[in-house]
Amino acid sequence: MRAYLAFTKKEFTENWRTYKLPILLVVFLLFGMMSPLLAKLTPELLKSLSDTGGVVITLPEPTAMDAWAQFFKNVGQMGMLAIIIVFSGLMATEFSKGTLVNMLTKGMKRHTVVLSKLTAATVIWTVSFLLCLAVSYAYTAYFWDMGTLHYAFLSFFSLWLFGEFLISLLIFGGILFKSLMGSLLFCGGVIVAMTILNIIPNITRYNPSSLSGATLELLNGQKGLSEFMPAFVICAVLIIVFSAASITLFNKKQI
């Protein structure tokens, strides 16, 4: 337990001093501010264009839901990319630099390494996500009447869960290939595979990738809870499976 706490603390120090944590916080703060602002300003921008050019563009007045659409788009795409870039070296750099040797020969259990990394990444991702959500919520509430948000908690939680899924993929890929490139390619490969799977009709219900792309439809009430539940459960199960597999695989790795 003490080793776990010490190593987790080391993870936070590392993420802070190598600027990963500050970068993520700033990036997600920006996303949080950008989403409602973009929704608010896009029609204004277009209007000013049409004023000068004489072209008349009529756009419906933006609503809170447009702001959330921006939010899901930004966090679900760029945000996930930021997660992948920042956490791709989570396991891989420890292997490639050989820094784990000293830790493991001090008697630290191998699963402690995986659990500490998972904990630190989860906390950092959660804080970044909540910051982004809070800022976005505040701006949206300021500009518009919030209206009805269907399954608000579950919608946002799904997006968070998908981020967590990516983290578990990055850790697993990092242990499997012991390199940054391996970690990135593994995670990218799984995402591509999930996207391709979406071609098959009706598979979106079960595909975790819908948690990052389509949960807006849950929030605005276009789709019901049952449309997402399978993907949600599968995603949660996959996170547990990949984390457990990471530990098992790491125990067998030669260092």
Add this chain to the structure above:
Amino acid sequence: MDILSISNLSKSFGQTRVIDGISFSVPEHAVFGFIGANGAGKTTTMKMILGLLKADGGEVAVCGEKVTFGATKTNRHIGYLPDVPEFYNYMRPKEYLRLCGEITGLPHTSINNRCDELLELVGLAGVRKKIGGFSRGMKQRLGVAQALLNEPKLLICDEPTSALDPVGRKEILDILRQISRKTTVIFSTHILSDVERICNQAAVLNKGKIALAGTLADLKARHKADSLHIEFVSAADKARFISVYGLSAEQSETGITLRGGDIEGIEAKALQILAQNDILPIRLEVAESTIESLFLEVVQ
């Protein structure tokens, strides 16, 4: 009691058999030199002792406990200094040692003192800069400090001096000698003078097998190959000497090397001949067998 015993250990990487059924043991309080050429399998052996690599066969026991791959229980007896120790570059030396202390389970109250003590020992007390800015020698010294943190019964150093300048090398050897009073030390090297300087036991690893093992004195005695070297003023003097002495030993242009078990006898005879024939050599030297000559003998 043997701190470390290895029996019949073997390991292959793909088709290459790197370690081929080696057995040896290291008694308590020894300074054990593990000698081998580059790529002989020294690091592989050490990593198997630490449970970082999986052995194909054989057993390793540390302080009587069997080492199992992947588990790190026996590592609590061991301090390990890798050949190129890698640290977290963004940390300061004391922070790093504190982390190591927490991980290895030192009591809270003693971590601070122990860190200061060790930084003092390796000459890094008062260094405040981050490890990223350390030189190779400083990293090696910090490596020694982290290896000694848990007061290990066995300290394993993988080529601790190989990449250092003469000053750095001397410092590391001095530290190793200093701690050998409390701890058993195994260190691998291909620098033979280091072995002669601080080791009292040694084993030579060659082509995956232990070619030689024992105490240093023993090894030298067993392979006694003392020699007498005489350097003459001219080749003519040398020829005169040989004509009387009557054998053609190893020769250079103006020098000869006489070998044999009874080196005193040879020396007495040579001096007698030199005196009787008025031959005055430039140099007359009795050379004891060195680890180097042993090593070359074994490896070739």
